[in-house]
Amino acid sequence: MTTVQEYSYGSHPSQFVRMHLPAGDRLPVVVVVHGGFWRNKYGVELAEPLAADLAKFGVAAAAVEYRRVGDGGGWPTTMADVARAVDHLASAGQYVAEGRLRLDRVAAVGHSAGGQLAAWLTHRRSLRSGTAGSITATSHFVPVIGAVAQAGVLDLVGASLERLGDGAVDDLMQGAAGSVPQRYHHSSPLAHVGDGAAVVCVHGDQDEDVPLSQSQRYVDAAVLAGDPARLVVLPGVDHMGLIDVRSDAWAVCRDSLLQMV
Numbered sequence: 001m002t003t004v005q006e007y008s009y010g011s012h013p014s015q016f017v018r019m020h021l022p023a024g025d026r027l028p029v030v031v032v033v034h035g036g037f038w039r040n041k042y043g044v045e046l047a048e049p050l051a052a053d054l055a056k057f058g059v060a061a062a063a064v065e066y067r068r069v070g071d072g073g074g075w076p077t078t079m080a081d082v083a084r085a086v087d088h089l090a091s092a093g094q095y096v097a098e099g100r101l102r103l104d105r106v107a108a109v110g111h112s113a114g115g116q117l118a119a120w121l122t123h124r125r126s127l128r129s130g131t132a133g134s135i136t137a138t139s140h141f142v143p144v145i146g147a148v149a150q151a152g153v154l155d156l157v158g159a160s161l162e163r164l165g166d167g168a169v170d171d172l173m174q175g176a177a178g179s180v181p182q183r184y185h186h187s188s189p190l191a192h193v194g195d196g197a198a199v200v201c202v203h204g205d206q207d208e209d210v211p212l213s214q215s216q217r218y219v220d221a222a223v224l225a226g227d228p229a230r231l232v233v234l235p236g237v238d239h240m241g242l243i244d245v246r247s248d249a250w251a252v253c254r255d256s257l258l259q260m261v
Contacts, residue, residue, distance in 0.1 A: 002055040005096035009088040010081070014071055017085055018044060018063045019096055020055035027060040027097065028105035028261035031086055031121070031144065034063070035112030037168035038078055040070035046243065050109065053245045057258060060101055062093065066117075069171045075183050076132035078172065082117045083124060083133035090140045107260040108147040109253060111243050112210055113168070115152020116189060119199050119218070122147045123192035131186055146198035146260040148253050149189075150242040151210045154201070154218035156188035164210060190218050194225035200256045201229065204237025204249065232256075 036042025044065040051061035066081035067073035110118030121144040127134035135141040160169040160177040201215035222229035
């Protein structure tokens with residue numbers, strides 16, 4: 001039997017986690033980060049079905065809400081929020097789980113913009129000291145051992161130049177790639193390859209919202225740098241097919257997560 005516990009990791013109304021907890025002890029954890037091009041129009045309801053499904057497989061699944069553009073989000077609060085949500089697994093998360101979480105077995109999954117955030121979480125050790133989400137900016141760092149990026153926006157510079165999501169990346173970063181390069185370097189998973197992060201990129205070849213090239217560029221660069229990254233291309237799958245829990249596409253993502261944790 002699965003129970004759902006909600007708790008806050010900050011004072012803003014969008015800083016909360018809905019933890020789906022199965023029965024059992026020593027539960028591995030998957031952090032589920034929703035997409036929606038980082039905009040306030042979309043919320044944690046996109047992540048909830050994935051979290052509920054993962055809990056059926058013996059995983060504590062933390063569906064994370066965070067500040068988005070139009071609701072106090074953007075640079076740097078959106079990135080800081082998801083990092084803080086992960087680190088709070090060691091405090092509020094363990095409290096609601098009655099100490100049953102295995103914090104050495106934490107993975108992340110994210111769709112679209114959530115894919116950027118999930119992959120970025122695996123690269124936190126590479127962030128410059130004192131910056132948003134860096135391990136020096138927290139006293140309770142919880143490492144993410146791997147991530148599944150579902151049609152992730154993993155090259156923010158390229159996404160800015162291509163105007164993905166009608167300029168969504170520029171809105172998130174509060175500027176174009178050429179005007180605020182340090183922000184893009186901090187936040188783009190592609191900028192941090194070579195640190196050993198384990199990221200599986202799952203992408204449909206019929207995606208008209210986030211091009212397959214986003215995942216291809218990340219994996220090509222990561223493998224060249226020696227990281228254990230992997231690309232899974234799903235024929236005939238569109239952008240939203242990856243988060244349909246009834247689909248084979250989601251089963252591929254879920255199986256990759258279960259192997260990680």
